[in-house]
Amino acid sequence: MPSVPTLRLEGVSKSYGVGTPVEAEVLHGIDLTLQKGEFAALIGPSGSGKSTLLNLIGLLDKPNAGRLYIAGEEAGSLDEMSLTKLRGRAIGFVFQYHHLLPAFTALENVMMPMLAARGKLDHAMHETAAGLLARVGLTPWRDHKASDISGGQQQRVAIARALAMNPALVLADEPSGNLDTENGDAVFDLMRDVNATSGTTFLIVTHDPRLARRCDRIVELVDGRITSDRPNLDVRQRD
Amino acid sequence: MNPLTRFETIVAFRFMREGLTQTLLIVFGVALGAGVIIFMSALLAGLQANVVRRTLNFQAPIEILAPDQVPRSLRDGEPASVAAQIQPRSQQLRSVDQWQKVRADVARVPGVVGVTPVVSGPGFARRGEAIKSVTITGIDIESYFDVISLPEKIVAGRDDVGPLDIIIGIELARDLGMAVGDKVSLTTAGGIASTLTVIGIFDFGNKGVNERSVYVALRTAQSLLDLPGGASSIAVKVHDPFAAETIAEIIRGGNNLQVDSWIRTNAQFFSAMAAQILANTLIRVFVGLTVALGIASVLVVSVVQKAKEIGILRAMGTARAQVLRVFLIQGAFMGLTGALAGALLAWCFLLLWRGVARGPDGTPLFVVVMEPSLFAIACAGATLVGVLSAAIPARRAARLDPAVAIRG
Numbered sequence: 001m002p003s004v005p006t007l008r009l010e011g012v013s014k015s016y017g018v019g020t021p022v023e024a025e026v027l028h029g030i031d032l033t034l035q036k037g038e039f040a041a042l043i044g045p046s047g048s049g050k051s052t053l054l055n056l057i058g059l060l061d062k063p064n065a066g067r068l069y070i071a072g073e074e075a076g077s078l079d080e081m082s083l084t085k086l087r088g089r090a091i092g093f094v095f096q097y098h099h100l101l102p103a104f105t106a107l108e109n110v111m112m113p114m115l116a117a118r119g120k121l122d123h124a125m126h127e128t129a130a131g132l133l134a135r136v137g138l139t140p141w142r143d144h145k146a147s148d149i150s151g152g153q154q155q156r157v158a159i160a161r162a163l164a165m166n167p168a169l170v171l172a173d174e175p176s177g178n179l180d181t182e183n184g185d186a187v188f189d190l191m192r193d194v195n196a197t198s199g200t201t202f203l204i205v206t207h208d209p210r211l212a213r214r215c216d217r218i219v220e221l222v223d224g225r226i227t228s229d230r231p232n233l234d235v236r237q238r239d
Numbered sequence: 240m241n242p243l244t245r246f247e248t249i250v251a252f253r254f255m256r257e258g259l260t261q262t263l264l265i266v267f268g269v270a271l272g273a274g275v276i277i278f279m280s281a282l283l284a285g286l287q288a289n290v291v292r293r294t295l296n297f298q299a300p301i302e303i304l305a306p307d308q309v310p311r312s313l314r315d316g317e318p319a320s321v322a323a324q325i326q327p328r329s330q331q332l333r334s335v336d337q338w339q340k341v342r343a344d345v346a347r348v349p350g351v352v353g354v355t356p357v358v359s360g361p362g363f364a365r366r367g368e369a370i371k372s373v374t375i376t377g378i379d380i381e382s383y384f385d386v387i388s389l390p391e392k393i394v395a396g397r398d399d400v401g402p403l404d405i406i407i408g409i410e411l412a413r414d415l416g417m418a419v420g421d422k423v424s425l426t427t428a429g430g431i432a433s434t435l436t437v438i439g440i441f442d443f444g445n446k447g448v449n450e451r452s453v454y455v456a457l458r459t460a461q462s463l464l465d466l467p468g469g470a471s472s473i474a475v476k477v478h479d480p481f482a483a484e485t486i487a488e489i490i491r492g493g494n495n496l497q498v499d500s501w502i503r504t505n506a507q508f509f510s511a512m513a514a515q516i517l518a519n520t521l522i523r524v525f526v527g528l529t530v531a532l533g534i535a536s537v538l539v540v541s542v543v544q545k546a547k548e549i550g551i552l553r554a555m556g557t558a559r560a561q562v563l564r565v566f567l568i569q570g571a572f573m574g575l576t577g578a579l580a581g582a583l584l585a586w587c588f589l590l591l592w593r594g595v596a597r598g599p600d601g602t603p604l605f606v607v608v609m610e611p612s613l614f615a616i617a618c619a620g621a622t623l624v625g626v627l628s629a630a631i632p633a634r635r636a637a638r639l640d641p642a643v644a645i646r647g
Contacts, residue, residue, distance in 0.1 A: 051646075060554060060642040081558060088556015099551050099645060103257040113555040121244035161555070 004072040006168045006201040007034040007057060012066035014052055026052045027224045029066065036168070037199040039192065041212040041232075044221035050205045051173065053221065057203065058171050059087040071168045088117050092162025092200075094191075096174035099158065100146035106157045107133060107142040113164045132160035136190055152183030159190055163200065170194075172204045176211065188214065247561055250552070251568040258541060262573065265537045269577020269621060270584055272530040276523050277585035277617045282592070283519050285607040287512060291480055294505060297443045297452070299386050299474035300483040302504075303341060303490065304497040305333045332360050334469025341494065342473055350477050350486050353385030356470035358460035362427045364407070364453060366415040373411065373453045375425065377460020386476040389441060389454065395419050396439035400456050405435035408449035409442040425453070427463050435459070530621065531628035534573050538566055538632035542639075549636050550644025559637040566633030567626050574625020578618040586614075 014027040026049045034040060044050050055061040056068060059075055068075045070090050078086060092113075093099075100109045110129035115121060133142045136156040141149050146157065155175060162170050172191065176184030188211055195202050204215060212218050213234060220228040242248050255262045308328045335341055338356055346354045358377035363370050380399060384390055390398045393406070396419035400406055405423060407415075417423060417437055426432040435455065443449060461467050477486050480501070487500035502509060542549070549562055589607050 055642045058554065060640075060645075084553070084556055084558045087554070093554050095645065099547070101253075101548050101551060103253045103548075112552070115246045115249065116552065116555060116557040116561060119246055120241075121246075121249065165556070 003036060005033045005069070006036050006038070006071055007032070007203070008067075008069040009033070009057070010067045010069075012053075012056060012063045012068055014049075014056060014061070015064050018064065025224065027056070027063075030224075030226060032219065032226065032229070034169070034201050034203060036201055037195070038217060039195045039202045039215050040204070040217040040219055041215035042203055042205045042219050042221060043207070043209070043212050046207075048221045049224040050221055054171055054173055054203075054205055057169075058091055058093060059083050085117075088113060089165055090168045092165065092167040092170040094155070094158045094162050094170060094172040094175045096177045100154055100161070102145065102147040105143050105145055106138055106149065106153075109146050109157055110160045110164055113161060117165065129160070129164065132163055133157070135194075136160045150183075152179050152186060155179060155183070155187050156190060159187065159194070163194060163198075166198075167200065169201045169203065172202065174206055175204065177207065184208075184211075246557075247564040247568055251565045251572065254541065254545060254548075254565065255569055255572065258544070261537050261541065265533055265573050266577045266580065268533045269530050269574060269625070270580035272526045273578040273581025273617050273621050274584035274588070275581075276526055277582055277613060278588050279519055279522060280613055280617075281585065281589055281607055281609055283515060284610065284613070286515075288608055290508065290512075293444060294501065294508070295480055296392070297387060297445065297448045298501055298504075300477045300480050300501050301475035301487050301490070302499045303335060303345065303473040303475065303494075304471070304499065305335045306495055306497050308333075332464060332466060332471055334466055334471060335473055335496065338470040338473055341496065344494075345473065345475055345490055348486060348489055350479065350482055351475055352478050353382065353474075353476035355379055355382035355386045355474050356457065357383070357472045357474050358457055358464055358466055358469065359471050360427065360460070360464040360466075362425055362453075362463065364411065364415060365424045365426060366417060366421070369415050371411060371414055372451070373425075374451050375427070375460055375463060376452060376454050377457040377464075378454055379457045383474070386474045392441040392443050393439045394442045396437070398439050400438060400454055402456050402459050403433075403435055404438040404456065406439040406441060406454040407437055408452055409440055410446055410449035411451070411453065412437070412440050414450070425455070425463060427465075429465050431463050431465065433459065433463055527620070527624055530574075530577070531624050533628075534570055534625055535628040535631060537573075538570060538629050539635070541569070542566065542632045542636045545636075546639060546644045549639050550641040553639065553641035554645060562639075563633045563637040566636050567629050570625040570627075570629025570633070571622050572625070574621040574623070574628075575618060577625075578621030581621070582614045582617060 009030050009032040012027060012030040013025060015023055015025040017023045030053065042050055042053070052061070056063050059070070062076070070086060073086060075083060075086065101112065104112065107129050110132050111125050114125040114128065118125065130142065133139055136159055138153060138156055138160070141153060146154060149157070170191070175191070176187050179187060191202055191204070192214070194200055204211070206212055213232065215232055217229070217231050219226060308330060310325055310328055342354050342356060345351060356379055360375055362373055362375045364373045378400065384398070389406070394409060398406065405425065407417065407423070412418065415423065419437055419440060421437050422434050423437060424432055424434045455463070461469060464471070477483050483500040484502040487498045491498045552562065586609070589609055593607055
């Protein structure tokens with residue numbers, strides 16, 4: 001029996017300004033499936049609808065048409081509360097601008113998704129967060145304020161935070177877009193490593209063809225439509 | 240469970256610490272508001288208690304009198320035309336009918352703590368050439384002191400007034416140049432006179448009373464005022480002075496008697512008090528509103544400043560209700576700490592007031608009541624105001640669209 005795909009989109013469309021004279025459909029009938037453990041890149045020119053698609057997949061926005069399944073659960077049938085819970089449990093975000101909470105330390109930032117889900121602090125989440133920070137090589141900085149560490153370190157904290165709830169899917173929006181090549185590569189390597197060791201599914205939005213070539217699968221979005229979706233044989237063969 | 244380990248509390252406190260200047264400013268604002276409310280309320284309560292205490296010094300909360308005499312109407316069937324004008328009867332001094340029975344009945348009414356017969360009427364005090372008009376009060380010392388604490392007010396001599404003794408006020412003593420042991424002649428309108436020895440001088444802190452009231456034994460007053468065996472009124476003391484009218488109503492119900500409570504006879508004082516309470520309430524409402532607007536505006540700004548962080552929290556699975564609570568907790572905390580600081584401030588001012596507000600003789604103008612319950616109510620009220628004023632910003636925060644908020 002085939003396992004349930006981590007992500008499945010069936011005919012997903014998204015329009016803005018519905019009912020107004022400036023109504024515009026940004027995504028047109030997107031079909032996309034990601035199996036568990038895939039490491040896929042989503043590429044496309046600016047304005048092609050990548051961020052919109054990422055918001056839909058991340059359950060931050062709702063499609064106007066079509067169905068969206070996260071780990072087998074149909075998101076359209078869920079109410080606000082269940083959607084929030086599903087988002088917290090199944091999806092991790094890594095944003096371009098790190099988006100850590102500046103008032104909290106690196107460790108607290110990593111603990112935050114667990115704290116939000118469980119409601120109160122406990123020792124186990126402290127351990128988990130410390131373990132994740134060790135994994136991204138930031139143990140010496142764990143008690144530094146998020147605003148007091150470098151950009152590359154912040155992005156690594158963001159990755160640790162995205163993994164805190166052991167999600168099925170990590171969505172990364174230009175994860176290295178704001179970093180120099182060396183740091184960008186290190187962050188990318190880290191994500192590949194997590195993917196290889198934990199089997200976490202990754203969907204990475206990027207402008208950078210060099211990074212896209214290092215993913216297993218490349219999905220290209222142009223004008224709100226998927227124009228190409230192919231396995232990246234270079235990587236497969238190299239691995 | 241320790242509330243400080245809760246997600247909402249942790250985030251709320253960290254947000255407040257991040258905007259420490261804002262937080263401190265608004266806490267200070269709340270403190271001033273709460274301080275003003277507490278200070279004013281304590282002052283008003285003190286003033287009120289003081290006036291009540293001074294009034295009830297020399298006046299019984301309830302006084303029972305013989306009913307007023309009214310002109311009798313014509314009997315039915317008598318041929319007569321209706322009079323256009325009815326002249327009210329003049330009221331002569333009369334005894335309360337069967338006052339011993341009334342006294343016993345009233346003593347059983349719940350809330351009554353003292354009942355005493357009194358014979359009271361006008362007279363003249365004469366010493367040599369000096370004559371002063373006075374109100375003679377004949378008292379039964381055994382029960383009278385349960386109702387009026389005359390012994391506490393004696394400044395010279397003693398209080399156990401016998402058939403040939405008299406206790407006079409400090410002003411009258413001055414006017415007639417008398418001291419304890421001197422003789423004074425007391426004459427009534429009926430021409431009955433008696434020479435009595437001053438055994439005590441009292442000071443009720445009220446010039447009119449000190450000038451006009453004299454106390455003699457019940458029997459002495461009965462013979463002076465030609466009311467043998469009678470009592471012109473019955474004075475009643477109740478446990479709660481503010482329940483006097485209710486108890487008076489109960490007594491009125493059982494008798495054909497005139498029952499006056501001090502609440503009725505001091506209607507002017509009570510309406511002044513009501514006006515003061517209204518003014519104080521208005522001030523409280525407006526200060527409370529100002530505090531609420533202050534807290535709300537600080538939190539509205541905070542929601543805008545923290546929009547991105549709220550978006551991140553929402554993206555990582557924080558529920559709307561949790562975001563809502565983060566801001567409500569901030570409002571409650573600002574209200575509570577502000578009120579605690581305000582209570583401290585008010586306490587200091589009240590202590591200062593005690594030291595400064597003194598009469599010319601150095602005694603406090605009036606005792607300021609520092610009720611712990613007032614401080615507790617103020618703190619609870621400020622916390623509630625904090626939560627309520629945080630409601631609008633908190634709802635805004637909870638409704639932020641995370642996708643939009645993150646994009647900034």
